[in-house]
Amino acid sequence: MIAFFDDAGFILGSYALTVGLVGLLSWRYVRRGSQLGQQIPDDEKPWR
Amino acid sequence: MNSAPTTWRIARLVAAKDLRVEWHSRIATNQVLPFAAVTMVIFAFALDSDAVLQRVAPGLVWLATLFSVLVLVQRAFAVEAEDGALEATRVAGVDPRAIYLGKALALGLQLFVLEIVLLVAAVVLYAQSVPLEGALLLTATLISATCGLAAVGILYGGLTAGQSGRETLLPLLTLPAVAPVLIGATRATEAARGTAGAVVSDGWPWLGLLAVFAVAFGVGGALAFGPLIDE
Amino acid sequence: MTSTDSALAATPASPDESSRHGTGTKATRVLGVATIVSMGWLLVFGLGFSPADRDQEEAVRILYVHVPTIWVAYLGFAVTALCSGIYLFGKKKSLQLDRIAGASAEIAVAFVAVTLAVGAMWGRITWGVYWQWDARLTTTALLFVTYIGYLAVRRLGGSHEQRAKRSAVIGLIAVLEVPLVHWSVRLWRSLHQEATVLNPDDGVQIDGLMLFSLFVGVIAFTLLYAWLLLHRSRGMWMEDVLDDRGLDDALAARRAEAGGRPSPEPAGETS
Numbered sequence: 001m002i003a004f005f006d007d008a009g010f011i012l013g014s015y016a017l018t019v020g021l022v023g024l025l026s027w028r029y030v031r032r033g034s035q036l037g038q039q040i041p042d043d044e045k046p047w048r
Numbered sequence: 049m050n051s052a053p054t055t056w057r058i059a060r061l062v063a064a065k066d067l068r069v070e071w072h073s074r075i076a077t078n079q080v081l082p083f084a085a086v087t088m089v090i091f092a093f094a095l096d097s098d099a100v101l102q103r104v105a106p107g108l109v110w111l112a113t114l115f116s117v118l119v120l121v122q123r124a125f126a127v128e129a130e131d132g133a134l135e136a137t138r139v140a141g142v143d144p145r146a147i148y149l150g151k152a153l154a155l156g157l158q159l160f161v162l163e164i165v166l167l168v169a170a171v172v173l174y175a176q177s178v179p180l181e182g183a184l185l186l187t188a189t190l191i192s193a194t195c196g197l198a199a200v201g202i203l204y205g206g207l208t209a210g211q212s213g214r215e216t217l218l219p220l221l222t223l224p225a226v227a228p229v230l231i232g233a234t235r236a237t238e239a240a241r242g243t244a245g246a247v248v249s250d251g252w253p254w255l256g257l258l259a260v261f262a263v264a265f266g267v268g269g270a271l272a273f274g275p276l277i278d279e
Numbered sequence: 280m281t282s283t284d285s286a287l288a289a290t291p292a293s294p295d296e297s298s299r300h301g302t303g304t305k306a307t308r309v310l311g312v313a314t315i316v317s318m319g320w321l322l323v324f325g326l327g328f329s330p331a332d333r334d335q336e337e338a339v340r341i342l343y344v345h346v347p348t349i350w351v352a353y354l355g356f357a358v359t360a361l362c363s364g365i366y367l368f369g370k371k372k373s374l375q376l377d378r379i380a381g382a383s384a385e386i387a388v389a390f391v392a393v394t395l396a397v398g399a400m401w402g403r404i405t406w407g408v409y410w411q412w413d414a415r416l417t418t419t420a421l422l423f424v425t426y427i428g429y430l431a432v433r434r435l436g437g438s439h440e441q442r443a444k445r446s447a448v449i450g451l452i453a454v455l456e457v458p459l460v461h462w463s464v465r466l467w468r469s470l471h472q473e474a475t476v477l478n479p480d481d482g483v484q485i486d487g488l489m490l491f492s493l494f495v496g497v498i499a500f501t502l503l504y505a506w507l508l509l510h511r512s513r514g515m516w517m518e519d520v521l522d523d524r525g526l527d528d529a530l531a532a533r534r535a536e537a538g539g540r541p542s543p544e545p546a547g548e549t550s
Binding site: 207211231232 | 367421424425427428431432435436441444445448449451452455456459460462463464466467
């Protein structure tokens, strides 16, 4: 039973770590995108 | 211009020039060799056991070689970068493959001398000995590992030459790339001297790895060097 | 904000919230929603519905993250190599290829970091240690460092074309390097359990729900990769444009200073 909780910590921790890292990366990309986007008018951006 | 004999002739000229410059500066002999030797001494401090030292001696020799490669590569391009000589030879239309081969040849010769010195140091300091039947394997290992190290070193040295942050970028690029050389050369050397019950025949697959590595990076480097140092 | 003059203006024009958007579009929003939904499914199936494994017990749940992240990382590195190859050997030298290669490598490096961290936790439960010196782990660690080096080369500076050519060459050399590393480390030692999904001939049947959870993981991380790639490559496009503009401004300022005399280009103006 104790071993189970020990394992559960690692299992939940691994999911939390993944979501955290991936979320941080996504947030940074989007924020950087909007910061840069402020400096360039939309009609220059090829994707708009 | 690009015919093979000319390329080879220019490569030898470049190598001779590099070796002459290095000989006159005396930095390789007065600084790099002592650096490698002191590395061998401090390994003994860190490991602090004669038995362990004897067991891991082949690895330590190659580790010390690897550290020295980084220093020697920086040297090989510091000479060029100071007065823009690399740029000048490129602008003069010298085949980049010839520059690459020449510089790799010069580095390889320096490394070979350094490895001999380190092996002697290992014999003296770490109580190593090489049985006669391992001598051929050891020689072949030295040559092919040196070719591989020189091929990688000059390739990444040329890329980072003259860039800010080259002192840190060079090891970052080089060390993971030469990991196969460290593994292969260490195992082959262990086989050659019979460390931990290894026999000489164990060493030949590792020699194969080293040879493939040297050829792959030699060819890849010669092709990639031009675009890498190009403006 | 319809005037194109502002694009050529020396200073960045004042931000106009309504007409200056970031890297998001309708496509990324749809992808983003799909990513979040599939990640939710992954959590539900991976942590909830999927049964415990006979041998690995609950630790198998970690593999629903561990395996997809490394697969998608390999996909990312393959995209980097492909774009590098097309850039070097193709006729049209499009910087967009270089930016996709760079963005893809960046995302893949992040995914490898996740794989290694999560794998260490799996190893702690299953093997009792965080790390084992086996072939696949060691190769993955060296792959990680190799591509960190690739990303460092991208930041070396110089013109965009220089960066593109240099990093394309390094991107292809990495492809030469990784098999050599893998071969040497495999000769060295190997005790990682063999991939069971790809060679199912050893008689072990994977539970349907487990396979489905793994499948959900692959979908989720592939969608995430695509979403991140769109955002990052667009961000890199803007970085390049602003960089060029900064260079133009610096040149103009220098010319004005020198009283119209042409001045040498300031070198290494990249971020």
